[in-house]
Amino acid sequence: EDKVVQSPLSLVVHEGDTVTLNCSYEVTNFRSLLWYKQEKKAPTFLFMLTSSGIEKKSGRLSSILDKKELFSILNITATQTGDSAIYLCAVSTGTASKLTFGTGTRLQVTL
Amino acid sequence: GAVVSQHPSRVICKSGTSVKIECRSLDFQATTMFWYRQFPKQSLMLMATSNEGSKATYEQGVEKDKFLINHASLTLSTLTVTSAHPEDSSFYICSATTPGGISTDTQYFGPGTRLTVL
Numbered sequence: 588e589d590k591v592v593q594s595p596l597s598l599v600v601h602e603g604d605t606v607t608l609n610c611s612y613e614v615t616n617f618r619s620l621l622w623y624k625q626e627k628k629a630p631t632f633l634f635m636l637t638s639s640g641i642e643k644k645s646g647r648l649s650s651i652l653d654k655k656e657l658f659s660i661l662n663i664t665a666t667q668t669g670d671s672a673i674y675l676c677a678v679s680t681g682t683a684s685k686l687t688f689g690t691g692t693r694l695q696v697t698l
Numbered sequence: 699g700a701v702v703s704q705h706p707s708r709v710i711c712k713s714g715t716s717v718k719i720e721c722r723s724l725d726f727q728a729t730t731m732f733w734y735r736q737f738p739k740q741s742l743m744l745m746a747t748s749n750e751g752s753k754a755t756y757e758q759g760v761e762k763d764k765f766l767i768n769h770a771s772l773t774l775s776t777l778t779v780t781s782a783h784p785e786d787s788s789f790y791i792c793s794a795t796t797p798g799g800i801s802t803d804t805q806y807f808g809p810g811t812r813l814t815v816l
Contacts, residue, residue, distance in 0.1 A: 629791050629807035629809050632804055689741060
């Protein structure tokens with residue numbers, strides 16, 4: 588059975604802090620790893636990673652994949668209250684691009 | 699681009715009734731759509747994969763006769779919860795992928811439908 592594990596489950600930080608969210612996986616037929624941000628409604632896409640060691644960056648967010656050790660990290664620098672959300676990691680497998688989601692990391696950024 | 703809509707956003711119904719939820723890709727053709735449900739403080743659980751013009755593929759433990767999926771066109775998939783019961787109350791989210799290679803792995807999600815069965 589495919590498995591995606593995220594840590595920590597929840598995190599409270601002060602505005603301006605840097606956070607690192609972790610995602611490890613055990614799946615068959617790996618295709619890619621995706622990060623999503625979920626606020627009150629549906630997840631919004633952040634990154635898709637397919638190759639090891641290549642950092643993807645978007646503003647204060649960045650992510651990298653290690654296919655040998657089977658994990659990915661999502662970094663957020665200079666956090667803001669608007670970064671408060673659940674961050675979901677998902678792995679795409681097989682020919683149908685089926686996504687298996689982790690349980691998510693709930694991030695709260697306080698003033 | 700890659701906008702997915704869902705309707706309705708919220709529905710309350712009586713036990714025993716059926717509820718239909720629509721998922722539309724607004725600016726692209728989606729050969730594949732996915733239906734998820736999410737319970738409070740839990741992650742998304744895939745219910746079924748829907749391919750245009752063919753029968754949906756259901757995940758283990760999901761009753762295909764209870765959750766009817768129709769993907770009649772490249773921009774519309776529907777999920778009908780038949781004879782809904784209170785335990786079916788949940789947040790239902792659809793997603794769609796754009797056609798072509800590895801980019802199909804990126805699923806774009808609709809805003810979700812919160813179903814409450816009384």
